[in-house]
Amino acid sequence: MKTTKRLKKPGETTMSANEQARALMLRHHHLVKNRQQAMLGRAAAEVGLPIDGDDLSNTQGKPNPSFRAS
Numbered sequence: 656m657k658t659t660k661r662l663k664k665p666g667e668t669t670m671s672a673n674e675q676a677r678a679l680m681l682r683h684h685h686l687v688k689n690r691q692q693a694m695l696g697r698a699a700a701e702v703g704l705p706i707d708g709d710d711l712s713n714t715q716g717k718p719n720p721s722f723r724a725s
Contacts, residue, residue, distance in 0.1 A: 696706050
């Protein structure tokens with residue numbers, strides 16, 4: 656299998672392996688987050704709940720503190 660070396664454009668920098676890995680993980684995180692938000696939005700619409708962008712902002716990660724159980 657022959658590979659061709661891509662020439663750099665003027666002003667273009669190369670990314671280290673760590674930078675490439677970070678960029679890949681960030682892209683993956685954003686894709687997963689967008690997919691989850693779309694699924695939650697569709698489910699909310701299906702059951703008749705209003706869709707508000709503020710409610711979906713923390714799909715992944717820490718839960719919103721306003722959702723604390725009292």
